[in-house]
Amino acid sequence: MTQSAMEYRWLLPGSLRDAQRRERPRVRRSTRDWIVDIVIFLLSVGMGLVTAEQVQAEPGLPEPLRVADQLLGAVACIAIWLRRRWPVGLTLVLIPVSFVSAVSGGAALAALFTVAVHRPFRYVALTGGLNLATVPLYLHLRPDPELSFREGIALVTLMFLVVMIWGMLVRARRQLVVSLRERAERAEVEAELRVERARHLERERIAREMHDVLAHRLSLLSVHAGALEYRPDMPSQDVVRAAGVIRSGAHQALQDLREVIGVLRHGAEGAEGIDPARPQPTLADLAALVEESRDAGMEVTLDMRVDERAEAPAQLGRNVYRIVQEGLTNARKHAAAAAVDMVVAGGPGDGLTVEIRNPVTGGQPIPGSGTGLIGLTERAELVGGRLEYGRAPDGGFRLCAWLPWTA
Structure with a gap:
């Protein structure tokens, strides 16, 4: 105000x-x-x-x-x-x-x-x-x-x-x-207050998006850096490859951090260097996200049961992508080197269900804010969906979200 x-x-x-x-x-x-x-x-x-x-x-x-x-x-x-x-x-x-x-x-x-x-x-x-x-x-x-x-x-x-x-x-x-x-x-x-409120909500939305992206990138850097720390005897080509991934990921993380600071300081419209038309992730990008985690050494199984993925609304695809991204980030933190099973199913009229399961093995000591899952819950509720997470009957961790998909 x-x-x-x-x-x-x-x-x-x-x-x-x-x-x-x-x-x-x-x-x-x-x-x-x-x-x-x-x-x-x-x-x-x-x-x-x-x-x-x-x-x-x-x-x-x-x-x-x-x-x-x-x-x-x-x-x-x-x-x-x-x-x-x-x-x-x-x-x-x-x-x-x-x-x-x-x-x-x-x-x-x-x-x-x-x-x-x-x-x-x-x-x-x-x-x-x-x-x-x-x-x-x-x-x-x-x-x-x-x-x-x-x-x-x-x-x-x-x-x-x-x-x-x-x-x-x-x-x-x-x-x-x-x-x-x-x-x-x-x-x-009142009009000024509405505009200010809209700007505030937009800054919050963009900051939440960038938080998810940064957490994902930094967790990948931590995984590759941990591999170099615990495997000093690995082949030189693997060391070079891991170092290249770390350098590229650090560069992308710095760019994302710069955008976050610009958004929070100047607002979505006034942040210098931010492209407002930046492409947003969709359902089609889930495969690349999973492949990126596999390159970091994770064992991820993706069961995609969506036939009309190309017809999915842009907002639905973006929300599913962020949920999967946060789920993989949490799995890297608490279930390193453990198998992660992921199922994405649904269609128009029935909604879209995302379920991620992984054992809890301790993982690497990657610090976090503890608000990622809370943010995902808010994201799902804002679009009329729901999100549940916690211990599964088999002792592992289960994250399940349902998002509406109108026919």
Whole structure:
């Protein structure tokens, strides 16, 4: 998992409350925030100026009340700059202020709009309900000369409802955008994780393949080196032949080891010098594998009971080859110079059975990781097969695998 994916896992929102928390006001405004705040401030001032002219023309209103109305309206417009930090508190304060000051009505609408945009519906219902509750009393004390009482209530109520609905629509749109953005980011991270997982599995698969190959080659080298150690009197041509096999096998083992390191370090695609189209073993290569073990001095009997071996799927042939290869490697470790009996039987629809039997004579002290048979079991189970191994009734060792072969 990459670092960005691990960081994002802790940043994923758990609920809508997280999205709401991100929408809450920040101390530092962005350029867009400044533009929006200036526009809302100018709209509030503009509505206040229009209302101030109406207040000046209102008959029967004492001059001190006109001046107080305009001063409260100016203070309310200035207080609009606090709407992002305390939207609910500012709205609750402006409700009584707008009740006594008509000039502050625009600021009260702006504050109510801010609550609808940045707070859940319960706060919108509270502040909007209080504003609507003051409308009848306000129109009763200061009736509109051009509208009847009912028409005034309907007009002001409609204005408050439009402001609240507009603000809630803006809020819903913002939450939708946030949700879509998070969904896209989550999908991107999940895709990255899937790719990383696929690469990891591919590296594991290639490393398992190369482990089997290396174990086989190195066990052959050990056998030939052991022959030179225990038979120093063998003919010179046999010594030369064994040394040539050791040199060739060591060269191939080093090449395989280089590929393993490249795969594990860079991945299957980025390992320099690795041919991705390298031929994979098939059922037809079993004979060459057995012959290679015979050249190393093993007595191997192969009973091939597969008629349609050329029609076997590539994956099936590769898995059978690796199972036989690991079985022969184990036989060299634990049953040196002992006869190894191997049977490969089956066909389309019936599956393919591989059985390897050999006595346990101790063999040569060839070190191993102890994970070869475990890896073979995993390989068989991944394709829907099964693999069993252990002591046979006659005291020898038996390895038996069954792999599916669809007709």
